[in-house]
Amino acid sequence: MALTHMRYYVRRIAQSAFTMLSGLFLTYALYRIIPGSPLQNIIADIVERQRQSGGQIDSEQIARIAETMTGINPDEPIIVGFFDYVAGIVLQGDFGTSILYQRPVFDILFSAMPWSIFLSVYGLMLGITMTLLFGVLMAWHEGSVLDKGGTVTILLVQSIPYYVVAIVMLSFLAFQWGLFPSGGRAPRAATPGFNLEFMIGILYHASLPILSTFLVGFGAGAIGMRANTVSIVGSDYLRSARLRGVSTNRILTRYLTRNAILPLYTGFVIGIGALFSSNVITEQIFAYQGAGWFLFEAATNTDYPLVMGSFIFFGGVTVMGILIADLTYGLIDPRAESGSTRESF
């Protein structure tokens, strides 16, 4: 038993590593193959400049210049280049140097990451709490005004995109009424560190981005939560609990919510990845310099090493989310079986 479990874990982890690598390779190859890709643009630029200055066009020299500019040797086959890139990351922790900022990619992302995680974790926490609360309450009072009103509210929240809310909040709350800062991560005056002014400043600056991130996580989940809860409300063990005189609070928390969460658990964990992705837009709107902000700047400025680096970060978060969801689901719901015994035809 333990052995098959071990084998399953090892297989899942290997699978995740493989998917991550394939995704990375895809991005890497796209950048190299596609005509008009950043690399080819840079090479064409160098060739053009050399021709204008009347010098000999030396392909080896061009390759060298391109390599110092982008960290990629264009004469190398894609597979070899990719292998070098991955080996650099794994063996030396070398993600390359950003063309735009002239700083190591790892340093840029490492200092930006905590800010993104800060936004996402708070957004996710708020989102999950509200999802559970709304879902269970609506199901408990099925068919009541609360249920119908809640459904309509959730529908509206779902159909207004989070960035629209972000823009409207920025326009009114920040610019017109001046209640919140219009951008940035922390007040300029405060000294970074473990002091009250800085910490409150951070929360203050993050409040609008967190609110709009929260909207990403809320909505779709609550309807699903309601549906799960409704199906459990009618079950026998709940009725017998009520007959035994178990208090309503205990029924709601121990009997109902716990079981209704099960099908949503995977979604919550995977949702972290989606939240991080949505941060690319949120951070841009609020000029909040997290990992998403840097990815966006890198993509628009064809800063190739930084794009790849951010991609590893975002892909890594998503892969880890899915992996954790898969590996821990068996602990949360023992009924779940792993592996398949289907015949092939």
Added chain:
Amino acid sequence: MSNKEPKRDGGVTQESIFGSGDESERSRSSPAQRLRRSYNFYLKTPFAVAWSDWRTRIGGIGILFYILMGTVGVLITPEARLNEGDYFVQPFVNMQYPLGTDHLGRDILSLAVHSTPAMLKMALAGLIFAVGLAIIFGMIAGYKGGMLDNLMMTVADVFIVLPGLPLIIVLSAIFTPRDAFIVGAILSISAWPRLARELRSQVLALRSEDFVEASRAMGISTPTIVGQELVPKVAPYMLIRGAGAAVGVIRNSVALYFLGILPFSSENWGVMLNQAYGQANAVQTPSRTYLMILPLVLLSGMLFSAILFSQGLDRVFNPRLRARNSEGSREEDGGDGGAGAI
């Protein structure tokens, strides 16, 4: 049902073993009858079923409104021109420009109307692309199983793992797509693998059903089984989820146009937002907020209609939910028509 009955001779026929007898009845009826039956089956019943739910009703009307705006509306509204009016005319001031003009003196209402076709094209491309790929991958992987299943699901997994929005941003930066259809297709790249996985698990449940096993035992070829037995069973589900994919495509495309990462090839609401934000400073200037309101309202309305419609369809087609809360959805047609076929 009763008027069709007398044609039977009372003996036990083949169809009572294998089905409701619809097949052979159909072959015996006149063309007019057949036409009426297929009209009932494919148009009237689904429509009546859809109309019975308030979500599909309101969502459907909303979608129809946007389609009309994108087709008829474009014809009856003159195209916006530069400097056709004064700059920054406030809404409801000059009735020639009912919703005001922008920083280039263009009529906002006609800009918004002429943006609709591009939005619809993107949504349609996203729906077709996502559903198409999901059907190819999910159906084949789920039905065939074995190595092929593993292989195809690995491919899907790779795409699930790729972070959606960052990938789209990177792709748009590389490709700089100009055509609305191509934009839609690129944006749906994060939607199809999840759809394919869901479809696969549905097919997994279906493939071990008796009727599929019977078809296989009778030696019917795999493409026929998949095409004629399985696809109709999952089609409504695909439609619902496809609408969800279209919603995602619209949402992301407007965001990316707003942030200016997609090249401005045609007018659309995201471009309007971008210009209001970047060139007219609408976010910072209270008196220019009106520039952003119309595209934002139109966008939210379109998403609202699509979400409402797909949720309503879900309710209509999902037998478990249907049994709970509707009586009126079952139609004549032997109690086996329309939604009953799912």
